[in-house]
Structure formats: structure tokens, C-alpha cells
Amino acid sequence: MHAWEAIQKSVDYIEDNLTEEIPIDKLAEIANLSPFYFQRLFSRLVKKPVCEYIKLRRLARAVSDLKVKNSRILDAALDYGFSSHASFTRAFKETYGITPDEYRTTDVHLNQFVKPELILNYVMVDENVPLVTEGIVLEVTRRELTAPRTFIGIAKEIPISELLGGTDTSISFATKLWNEFHEVKPKIPHLLADGNEFGALYMGQAREGYCTYIAGAEAEHGSAEDGFAVFELPSAEYLVCGFEAESFEELTNSAVYKAQTFMTHWMEKHKLTTTDFAGEMYYPVKGDCAYMEHWILPVLIK
Structure with missing residues (x-):
């Protein structure tokens, strides 16, 4: 297995478990790497430390819930692992520059940190080949x-x-x-x-x-x-x-x-x-x- 494939497995697991606790040891086990080497390789390939990446993907999912599902801010905070309304609001504003309240009452679209598909960095196809x-x-x-x-x-x-x-x-x-x-x-x-x-x-x-x-x-x-x-x-x-x-x-x-x-x-x-x-x-x-x-x-x- 290539290194990027191992990290992609952990990325996929994170995406499927954003509302659950995600221990570093579990992710390292999925990638079949030591926790130390896993975190170094993850940061190099995904361009973010593991915990920062998980936070950004949870916030991305919460953004969708706030507009599409019309969730309460506290519910979104607790669903995605934030301890309180205040901690969620602080992380949201640090990431997007506005508060969750402002987002819900303003007609804006927020750029998200997208889940990467690492295969796109390593697989090559010819012209006219999908x-x-x-x-x-x-x-x-x-x-x-x-x-x-x-x-x-x-x-x-x-x-x-x-x-x-x-x-x-x-x-x-x-x-x-x-x-x-x-x-x-x-x-x-x-x-x-x-x-x-x-x-x-x-x-x-x-x-x-x-x-x-x-x-x-x-x-x-x-x-x-x-x-x-x-x-x-x-x-x-x-x-x-x-x-x-x-x-x-x-x-x-x-x-x-x-x-x-x-x-x-x-x-x-x-x-x-x-x-x-x-x-x-x-x-x-x-x-x-x-x-x-x-x-x-x-x-x-x-």
C-alpha cells in the first residue's frame, strides 16, 4: 500500500465519524502506522495537522446543518464535539470571520476546507481518458x-x-x-x-x-x-x-x-x-x- 492510500483510509474514516470521538491512535491503526509517523505523514499530505483537519471538517458539516437542517446552534455544537455554544462560536468565527448567528441571518456562502482525494495527486491519465x-x-x-x-x-x-x-x-x-x-x-x-x-x-x-x-x-x-x-x-x-x-x-x-x-x-x-x-x-x-x-x-x- 502506498503512503497516500494509508492516509486516505484515515481521511475516509474521519468523514464517516465526524459526530463521534476520533482518537489519534485509532486513525494510526487504520493507516497501519505508529501514531508519531501517522501524524507527520498526515500533515504532509493533507496540509493540516490531524486535529485541525478534524475541526475544519466538523465545522464544514455544521455549516450545512445550520442552513439546510435549520439546527439550533447549541445542537450543532454538541453534535460535532464542541463542549459549549461559546466554544463552537469562537471556533466558527476564527475559521470564517463571522459568528454562527451572523451566518444564519446573512445571505452568504462559506468556503470550506474540502475532504481531499489524495489519488488526484498521484494518479495520471492521458488526454481524453476519464x-x-x-x-x-x-x-x-x-x-x-x-x-x-x-x-x-x-x-x-x-x-x-x-x-x-x-x-x-x-x-x-x-x-x-x-x-x-x-x-x-x-x-x-x-x-x-x-x-x-x-x-x-x-x-x-x-x-x-x-x-x-x-x-x-x-x-x-x-x-x-x-x-x-x-x-x-x-x-x-x-x-x-x-x-x-x-x-x-x-x-x-x-x-x-x-x-x-x-x-x-x-x-x-x-x-x-x-x-x-x-x-x-x-x-x-x-x-x-x-x-x-x-x-x-x-x-x-x-
Whole structure:
């Protein structure tokens, strides 16, 4: 068994037992490692100490319970191993920057520390060969765009730290921007009835520590509208990572992070880098399948 497989077993056990006591000795036994070596290896592969990781995953689950299940704050605290309302509130605010009360009464989305799939760092597939891992399917292809495509939407600066999806815990500015776009989308002329929604990340004139993000939808080529941002996807050969998940929520949360993890590894192995642009192409949800694509311009590392 590879080291990452042993640690993945412990990660899977943690996810299945977040409402129970999780002793380090038990996790080390599952990984067939000594407690000392297990904790060192876990921190190296997961990028967090074991106890910190367990806390972040419990808070992630509690976030869902507070909104979806409408749980009482004290119930969520006790369910996920916190000794009191106060200790849960303190950990919640340290992690997300707002209290549980503020979260429940404010229309915000919180970035979570995602459960990792370590296989994505170690398994390689060729172009046009799907990779199936827990809950998602990924495939890397090349796409020749012979005619530019125009997108109209709303553009704002977002912190670059938010690009660390899956490892950064904070309020999601990108999700807030998408919510704003969907409110005004029916009022934007020139949008194509069957066009894709599209998110683009680029530097533009953003301040240090920030990048520009546009949330928009496809419009008639060359069109523009006062008060809205326009982004043109130029004709070029793109590297596209398409991935699907069981729901749109899963797609835009953990699946995005997993796809980013895989593509970073994939490009390193193929001696490729990219420009300061990245695109997110969204497709309509069909049945039990949600699908999107990451579009990047590949640059060969010389």
C-alpha cells in the first residue's frame, strides 16, 4: 500500500465519524502506522495537522446543518464535539470571520476546507481518458475555439486567496457575485437563450492581493451593454478539464477543488503552465448530473 492510500483510509474514516470521538491512535491503526509517523505523514499530505483537519471538517458539516437542517446552534455544537455554544462560536468565527448567528441571518456562502482525494495527486491519465474518483468524473481534452465568444456580466475584485478553493476558509466573494448576477440576468439584453454561463479570472487592473472575476453569460458576439462588464474568449487552442458531479452544490464546492488539484498535478507532469487567465464554463444541470469545464491557455515550460 502506498503512503497516500494509508492516509486516505484515515481521511475516509474521519468523514464517516465526524459526530463521534476520533482518537489519534485509532486513525494510526487504520493507516497501519505508529501514531508519531501517522501524524507527520498526515500533515504532509493533507496540509493540516490531524486535529485541525478534524475541526475544519466538523465545522464544514455544521455549516450545512445550520442552513439546510435549520439546527439550533447549541445542537450543532454538541453534535460535532464542541463542549459549549461559546466554544463552537469562537471556533466558527476564527475559521470564517463571522459568528454562527451572523451566518444564519446573512445571505452568504462559506468556503470550506474540502475532504481531499489524495489519488488526484498521484494518479495520471492521458488526454481524453476519464478519471473516476469519489463522486466525480474528470477528463482533460484540447479544444480549438475557431471563433471568439462574448460574455456579459458583472466584474469585481476578489481576494487571490479565494483561488485556493478547498483549502481557504472564508466568505465566498465569488458566490456573492454570482448571486448578484442572477438577480440582474433577466434584464441584460443580447444574451443567448441557449448560451453558457461563464466565470473568468484574470488580473486586469486588480489591486495587489486581488484578481478580477467576472460572472456572466454568453451573448451575441461583439455585443455590449452599459453598466455591465464584457469578456471575450478569444480564438485559440485551450486545455479543458471537464468534470461532473452528482449535484450543482457538489460541483461548485468540493468538485471544483478536486479538479484544480488534479489539473495542477497534470500540468506539472506534462511540463505545462498557464497564463493569468482561467475560465469556468457552466452547463445546464441534467437529471442527476451537473457538469462544468475549466478552460485555460496552456504554455509549454522551456
